[in-house]
Amino acid sequence: MTQSISDLNDKQIWDSAHAIRTGQRLNKEDLSDEAMSEIQKWTDAQPALPAIQTPTEPWRNTTASRPLNKMGHAKKHLKDFQKIDPSLTENEVAKILQHVKDTGKPSPSSFGSTNYESVVNIGGKSVNVKVNVSSGGGIKTGFPEY
Amino acid sequence: MKISDNQILLDDDDYKEIFSLFCSPTQYERVQIYLPESDHYFRKVDLQEEYSLNQETKEFSVDAWRSVLSFLGRNGLSLLRDGKELNLSFSDE
Numbered sequence: 001m002t003q004s005i006s007d008l009n010d011k012q013i014w015d016s017a018h019a020i021r022t023g024q025r026l027n028k029e030d031l032s033d034e035a036m037s038e039i040q041k042w043t044d045a046q047p048a049l050p051a052i053q054t055p056t057e058p059w060r061n062t063t064a065s066r067p068l069n070k071m072g073h074a075k076k077h078l079k080d081f082q083k084i085d086p087s088l089t090e091n092e093v094a095k096i097l098q099h100v101k102d103t104g105k106p107s108p109s110s111f112g113s114t115n116y117e118s119v120v121n122i123g124g125k126s127v128n129v130k131v132n133v134s135s136g137g138g139i140k141t142g143f144p145e146y
Numbered sequence: 147m148k149i150s151d152n153q154i155l156l157d158d159d160d161y162k163e164i165f166s167l168f169c170s171p172t173q174y175e176r177v178q179i180y181l182p183e184s185d186h187y188f189r190k191v192d193l194q195e196e197y198s199l200n201q202e203t204k205e206f207s208v209d210a211w212r213s214v215l216s217f218l219g220r221n222g223l224s225l226l227r228d229g230k231e232l233n234l235s236f237s238d239e
Contacts, residue, residue, distance in 0.1 A: 138202055
């Protein structure tokens with residue numbers, strides 16, 4: 001149902017203004033054009049808002065050495081990652097595993113393999129991710145521990 | 147698993163367990179396959195489903211060797227050579 005600005009409480013106005021100033025998408029169906037216009041005017045009159053600190057996800061800048069379905073058994077953990085962030089794709093999970101391999105803390109594992117472990121930011125959550133790498137350097141598996 | 151004098155007979159649950167061990171290179175994953183509430187619980191394996199695996203040839207051997215040793219050890223079996231028993235628990239480390 002469309003609301004006019006008089007229907008909104010202070011918090012709703014502030015949230016809408018904040019969304020405009022930070023470039024977030026507003027659900028315009030919830031507000032009348034008049035309300036949107038008033039909020040926009042009010043927003044423009046305010047001093048600049050401080051930059052919002054968004055969680056960094058450096059793994060996004062990683063290039064995976066191979067696709068997830070060629071990282072040994074790792075693909076079976078795709079759903080485990082998607083429980084943390086349902087929007088994660090196979091390519092993104094491959095990037096996360098590659099990032100942990102490249103930056104994580106190594107420890108010896110059985111049969112000549114090595115485990116790498118690192119806390120990774122996924123969808124704003126800090127997640128401990130473990131990756132197992134063969135003696136030949138290939139990723140055998142990788143998963144979030146929770 | 148049924149053991150007689152000269153053979154070992156496996157049932158579907160055994161095959162599911164061996165498969166789950168095969169595709170679980172880490173201790174953490176091997177714990178998960180024995181938790182009924184886990185998505186990776188071995189009894190949830192569909193034996194008719196296809197499984198594609200891409201990794202170095204050596205790693206197929208490593209996974210096969212590790213999974214068989216682990217399966218035998220978990221089912222109370224050990225290896226005997228020249229009268230000396232080898233405990234298989236190392237395969238789960």
